[in-house]
Amino acid sequence: MSILKRPLVTEKISALNEKGKYGFIVDGDANKVEIKNAVEKTYGVNVEKVNTMNVMGKFKTRYTKAGVVSGRKPNYKKAIVTVAEGEVIDFYSNV
Numbered sequence: 001m002s003i004l005k006r007p008l009v010t011e012k013i014s015a016l017n018e019k020g021k022y023g024f025i026v027d028g029d030a031n032k033v034e035i036k037n038a039v040e041k042t043y044g045v046n047v048e049k050v051n052t053m054n055v056m057g058k059f060k061t062r063y064t065k066a067g068v069v070s071g072r073k074p075n076y077k078k079a080i081v082t083v084a085e086g087e088v089i090d091f092y093s094n095v
Contacts, residue, residue, distance in 0.1 A: 004026055004038050005027065013080075030079075039083075047081055051082075054075065
């Protein structure tokens with residue numbers, strides 16, 4: 001199973017890209033060292049710092065014909081990776 005699940009492409013993270021910070025959804029069991037090695041291997045950049053956070057899934061409620069359906073979205077782990085100055089990660093190169 002891969003450590004990096006997908007890159008985060010949101011307005012807030014895109015603003016951080018100009019400062020050399022990139023966001024990823026990562027495996028919940030991955031630690032900072034594993035995330036650093038995976039990013040360096042996948043994108044060929046030097047990683048200076050990794051910040052991680054566990055995001056709790058939101059509770060959702062839908063009102064249907066059958067009644068009220070309640071549940072929650074899955075939890076996930078997010079990593080903000082700072083690369084060395086002058087290096088960039090291009091998420092759109094393979095599109």
